[in-house]
Amino acid sequence: MTAFFESLGMTYGWAWFVATVAGILLIALPLMLAVAMIIYVDRKIWAAMALRKGPNVVGPFGLLQSFADGLKVFLQETIVPSAANKGLFLIAPIITFTVALMAWAVIPFNSGAVLADINVGLLYILAISSLGVYGVVISGWASNSKYPFFSAMRAAAQMISYEVSIGFVLICVVLWAGSFNLNAIIEAQRGHGLGIVNGFFFNLLLFPMWVVFLISSLAETARAPFDLTEAESELVAGYQTEYSSMSFALFWLGEYANVLLMCALNAILFFGGWLPPLDWAPLYIIPGWLWLFAKIFFFFFVFSWVKATVPRFRYDQLMRLGWKVFLPLSLIFVVLISGYLMATGHFA
């Protein structure tokens, strides 16, 4: 894109600057639209599985429901509890929302279509996703109320626990792909399974790691069945209890942007990102970003499906799964995979 702006007669520096700003807008604005629509999709899927109709009043098929909700919260008053720590109380939702958008900078939408093609891309995503917990923890503390505080402590412990196993899963993928760059990881998956299937999921050693990653990403985004941070049966609404209007909506948007990010990561790390499912020439006619969006949408459907069907975990079960099942399992697979790669001379 920089070359295009340079052709309009700008110097390299300015062209780079304008191209970057344009790229940020090109990612952030459609992402917000996608979040609004995906909330609608989530509610529709959830309703269909409960044999209800879901939103069907605003717009055709209720398509504009999220926008109506957005307008509603926008017109409401932001209430700050008098005992709350005002500054932190208002900063917390902004942190959640900003962090959820930041990670999209390194997501490749097609070969070369990435805002920041850095060679520590995966580490950057790990770093940014570890920041997501701050919004929840700060809001829980700043609300100066019992339930948000419990929720904040749960969130802190939960995110740290599952980040460990996510880290090991990412190490497995990086070992096989030989790079931290997301585009290079996608390229490494071309024809990975029997020379025809694009994706690491087809690999017997990496498939269990994908299962661990999928479940951990549910826990990392605090989606059902791991939504203990907002367990309404015990904590009212968790860390969001004291929030209203736009500050509440920012949490909502950030949460769904994070869910989309985790779906995108599932698609990129294990299902070949913007590559078509099979390494077969006619499938390359369909542009890469459409394949990526289809995969993201598929994983979002899985997330909704799980939310609609699986009952919530108890807190000790959550911790047991993270530390006693996923951590040893992913550690064993790091050893197995690096051993296999050394034995077959993958690094030579």
Place this chain on the structure above:
Amino acid sequence: MIQTIAFYLFAAMVIASGAFTILARNPVHSVLWLILAFFNAAGLMVIAGAEFIAMLLIIVYVGAIAVLFLFVVMMLDIDFAELRAGFMKNFPLGILIALVLLAELVLGVGAYRAGALHLGTPDGSAAPLLGRSNIESIGALLYGRYLFLFESAGIILLVAMIGAIVLTHRGARAVRGQQNISKQIARKPSEATVNTRPEVGQGVEL
């Protein structure tokens, strides 16, 4: 130009948030300022071309250590009067530590000015890495030249971890109501429920 602006921005932010870390009255605010300082230090690392170190700084310090720190500090019952009461008692110790740090600073700057150290190139920019990314160079150093030091560091950390677990382990028998998940899953409805028809006033034998 933009590097210079970014450097002074990050450097000023590191110093300012470091100062606010010790000036803030509320310990939670202190921790949050500390996190901001980590962030800006990571920004400085990116400018220096050490993006791997920058990411590690955020993942390890901001993502894990500071969260645990915040976790503990949030649960403190803060009594501000008591905090201030201890000030005069700890003042001599504080002065002593400050003097030690000042001496280290003077020694460090003195050694650097005397030419004992050669950090990077003379104009202050980092030494260029020839055709290799950060991660590859660090990996080659850690697993090549410093392999034994690296592994002994790993063993020390492992011993520390096992030590912490042994010290805090209470033994499984002390905990009541433990759940045996495989036993629960193996249970069948026929074993779990009994259908009886007791006589009136007789009760049920279990």
